[in-house]
Amino acid sequence: MTIRNLDRLFKPSSIALIGASRQPQSIGQVVARNLFNAGFDGPIMPVNPHERSIEGVLAYNSVAALPLTPDLAVIATPPQTIPGLIAELGERGTKAAVVITAGFAEMGEDGRKLQQQVLDAARPHLLRVVGPNCLGVMVPARGVNAGFAHLPPLKGDIALVAQSGAVVTSILDWANARGIGFSHLVSLGGMADVDFGDMLDYLAQDPNVRAILLYVEAITHARKFMSAARAAARAKPVIVIKAGRSDEAAKAASSHTGALAGADAVYDAAFRRAGMLRVSELDELFDAVETLATGVQIKGDRLAILTNGGGIGVLATDALVGQGGRLAALAPETIEKLGRVLPPTWSHGNPVDIIGDASGKRYADALGILLEDPGCDAVLVMNCPTAVADSVDAADAVVSVLKAKGNKRTPVLTSWLGETAAAEARRQFAKQRIPDYHTPNQAVRAFMHLVRYRKNQELLMETPPSVPEQFDVDMAVARRQIDEALTTGCDWLSEYQAKEVLRAYGIPCVQTVTAATPAEAERAARRLGGRIALKILSPDITHKSDLGGVALNLAPNQVWAEAEAMLERVRSFMPTARIEGFTVQEMAHRPDAHELIVGMIDDVLFGPVILFGAGGTGVEVVADKELGLPPLNMNLAREMMSRTRIHRLLLGYRSRPKADLDAIALSLIKVSQLVTDFPEIVELDINPLFADDKGVLALDARIKVAPPKMEGSRRLSIRPYPKKLEQTVRLRDGREFLIRPIRPEDEPLIHDMVAHTSLEDLRLRFFAPMKRLSHQLAARLTQIDYGREMALVAERPDDETGEPAIHGTVRITADPDNERAEYAVLVRSDMKGKGLGYVMMTRILDYARMRGIKEVFGEVLRENTTMLAMCRELGFTQHDNPDDPGVMEVSYRVPKPAGE
Template structure:
């Protein structure tokens, strides 16, 4: 048998220090302040006062004075002679590189650089900043800043900042790239009674970035939600990787200014002109389940709402109000932001009619009228919360003569207790509603002064739920054979074109590349003269289209270089003459290159499918309505590669043309499943061929004719290339790591049975369910160190975490058999999880009972060791039960060191790859 379990022992010496690499900053045992001052009004004095109040040992460093605030100083950090976890640096910018190097030599783990005067002052400051980074990397010191307001950890009493206002203790980690905004938020939080698990002014994000911080506070027991004020993205892949790992467990809410679009840039493709950077940020955050809000107040309000209320199952909100105007305001905000008014069923209307006066609104919003007392409100709340067609409730109260704000709040609190859908409230007014508002807050019902804000926050909750659901909804498998010959040939073709200095692929090359990814192009013939054009048109069948052959970077329609719907040979000859004249007038320096002849297809919707490169997030995808008016139609959705069928469906649904694709005005729907598959294949093309700078498939015709073959066909395409002066290693990479096909391996069991070992995919969830049915209770016990019921093992929530992995963070291999009837089975799983930010990985493996003893577990661990080397892993660790002798022998065979921990009843296995010999790669 070949089983092991991930490391779970927090006392394990090898891993303990690695897991919390940023503890030196956020939970330091001792602190040094470099730049301590006694002068009132100086940053160095404020910092020292705050640090001394933390109760930790604090060492003041100042070479120019022997004492500061009654405390002895040290001339430099190396003279302290005691261990220091955190250094807070508040000295002139020019001194910082040397100070960081001295911190490293003194064994300091982390530093917060308060000092300003770096990249924000120009090129000289930017160069100085790089010196600081180099010193930190060489010495192993992790940095917050520079140009930081500091770090505050209220639950532990740490205040390493010069902020004037204190921070209350709470569950919100607030990470701000603006020190001034952060200081204002701290002031505001005092009046609003907002508490923080951490306040971090990130400064320039020189070293520690968003990804590091999200990882850290994702594991922090004091933190319930993570809020970001973000001005720049930094390391996009690290940000998205961390957010994807944390967002399912803790809300991550982002305020990112800069939504106002600038002028469309000049671009050689429709896609390049249409995709703005803010749209890409939206798409990236949505892809990881992060919620983006528009206002600073919404940032903290959403943290409160998500902490107090369940997420909605859908977009439908029931609004209950005692005044028509506020109800309309809420409804408008709801609909404008993508929510829906919950429909009132006949049964619900009947129940409402029984408890409400005849003049009530008889619709949602439910206007209970201005004379509504608490009892009437209570009955309506009960009916609304029982309605299965509603996903949430917003209660609005305005103070009128008959209104009972306090009693109504008590009624709402009673009805909301135990509700499985979110309940929000807007108690409008001043002192007269304060007592009722307090009752609601005590009952964990968020209250808002205005109903439109409450409705808008409900839509944010729904968008967040929907995004997370899409991320972990099991997609359909898209046929993708392991044979890579066609795609490898496409890569060679692209490389040759770049080496030749060409800016784009020609028509034939474009069709070949698209075909390698299963994307059909319309039948096309080249013709150099009238006779050849007529012959091609006769072969293809009338009517036809003629297109002037022009360089791919030029738009044919803008050159008037297309002639449509030519019904016969005479029309083809006339069109040929017209296109010769166009070429002579519009392209006088180029010889006439002939035309392309294609059949005229007009039985479908013209779509645009494209890609371009974003400076921060790399390749991005665009889908929407296509054709010659694509910029004017402005119907598009942006996403990141790679896609699954589920993500492709969500991309389609964000466009207006999606409604037509489902069938409209008597036309049948197109084959949406085929369109989803095409988007998946296109995303693979974008992710796997980084030398493609921009792609335009416009129009991509989605045909409504039943039985049309193919149902989706590219009528025109352009594939533009990165210049050959850009080295391959500098080509843009996807912000989300694509499927690592290079690790697909073919093996044979000892009895000759062929097995494919490949990285796991989201589509594998059904196969994993079958796999768990093949395991005995003993195999399960040896793997998990305890019994685990089958229902628990195959729960969707659990298996999605097994299948939807970030290949930068972990690598899971499955061994797959294919039966003679084509059915596939998973017979083994092996996984290694990288410790965050460290070259250490934990291993776990499990083999189906029927295939234990065939050497499969050994082979898969050996493959993981090779992958670990390729991925920069330097150590693999695991745990195994003492009675699992077969796995211990496998570990020993492959060079692991074993150490028995009798107190914990486990055996620790460790493999240092720097010391181990290269794996032999021998077959099973």
């Protein structure tokens, strides 16, 4: 990930347009017109060897003839000329280029080679390239309109990044008509260099950007994208629309999981995990833009509906319930207050129907009361035109109430139906930044956008509980089964091997033995006793029941005959299949158990993806499933489960007890850990996984393996907990501490550490008086992206309670270019002067060297003499802060790793 030189792209001091033209309606002519008429405060230098001037400005016949080096070059020349132009610009010192020209990777192998030549020419000069095959870049506040859109954008604080130029122009046209402006409009095109990850990193840091909109056709670097998206979504709203919902990956899948986990569902899981809001259609994106442009924020999902028409109130209610929302339950005092100001025929409930002749005063009275109800998280005010009341008067009343209430009030959305009668009302709402929608369904959909976005944000900030039980892992057993399959050339582990792998990770499995012959199968059945399940054992058969390869509820004395009959059935269906015998297992008698599926596929882009849902033989038909990206914790696992239909059954109903939800969630975590530890696993099915109030039990399991394409956890799109950084250290006083990376579930321990730290020490660390950390700050400190920052904690049981305790923490946060990282350190006050802070600083600087960071820096209060002395001892240089005489700036040049 990198934002290097993107300032030259979006904040250039000079621009060259190569391929500028005077030919009407040509791209070079449209780009020139847009550039010269956008108000850019700097030189714009057109390059065209055949024209004397462009837009009344002197033209230059070549890059070499330019009087100064442009920060940004916009190129609209034939594709074969681009590599040479990029090389020439790079040699002159240009650091950014927008390549509008098409004819590269989208044209096949020759185009891909040409695109690589462009990158090869740019790389030595660190020249950033947007495109090729793009509409261009627009930054209205800077007067930059480097593209061929049909009209200029308005200034605003919403950034739009899209692969499709047509989408950019469509949104631009729509937004201008509604007075919505943008901070940036970026058409990425072929994404040869600058991609979504780069843009998210850059825009997240821009204080002039309040929200980010993405139109995605494909992601290129999943881990880079996820890291940038999670960081951006913590800082500001990110809304995404993904084109292409095809499930080509499912066509070639050989497991239930593969068949269920289509490509679009994986993108959906990734967007949700990143904390972004996904919308499905372009008009939804428009609605979301309008909602964001008004700055509405909500705290819950309870909606009150105020309307002058019962019918549209019913339509809004149907839309709300259909999209998973809730009608707010009005408090008795709210009903009483409304009864005093409304006619007797009002609805006496939610929706609040104030009757068709409702005046502006009636709207104002009712809205004012609803805004005071603590059970309402938002109010939708609707109006349909009537001959006995004025729609504009009603709108004016709404505006007046909201002005009087100020910003600290319940959010309000509006829907004024009609066209002629509603036009002036909509203008009033737009002027006051009050969201308005043409139909009840659109208004409710916008409300649910806010609800889903809030839930995604809460998931980003929610502290996961500690795993309810510790599970031991026997990696040697799992390794032995996987290596044996790979050595013998088997893609699929046998059922017995698969269950051995699951047992090694603490997942309970029904007792299973293998038998080579029908006679051995019967002897095994007699040893197991009870009712028996008999299954064919073949590396060539994945769905055994489809070929008659499964027989259930057999008595031991029935097994021999059934095994012989099974052999005949399977051979008649698949005569070439290799038959290795049978698996014999005890029938699990758990009448209240639910049949679930837990699985994993290795997505071509996002890597391992975990699946959960309703299991059994009809799993593809029912298709009740959800996906999640590993690594998982208890919160993420439970959230996955909650989005399925079967989750409601797992909560218990009638005489059926509630299933052990913790055991189910823990099974998901164990599978997540398994596929993290073994990159050889490419598909996994546990189907069915029985779940009831007694726990879980795997009845059948299949695991597909292949030689790993990359080492360890690198295939994961979210970097997992880096266990290799764990280290035990001994201080001068003999006490030992475990130095390890911080985990999200450490938040309670961080609060405890702060409670053992003096107010003065906290002030020296946070530069402000502080008694405790807020949940938001503590979550931000513990829920880190290991790919872009690192925090180490010193853990040791508390001397008094014996409970786990954190005695110190140190962190570095790197810039997206991985060049510089800011450090911070804090130790409990009772640990000061014992060397713990020095040890932790040494460890984090070792990590910075391993990571390839070039400089570690920080700010230290001048009065913090202890920290300044430690910095000197560690080799930091110190100098005054020109903006604050009370602060010293310290920096450490990190030596290169050994061998470089």
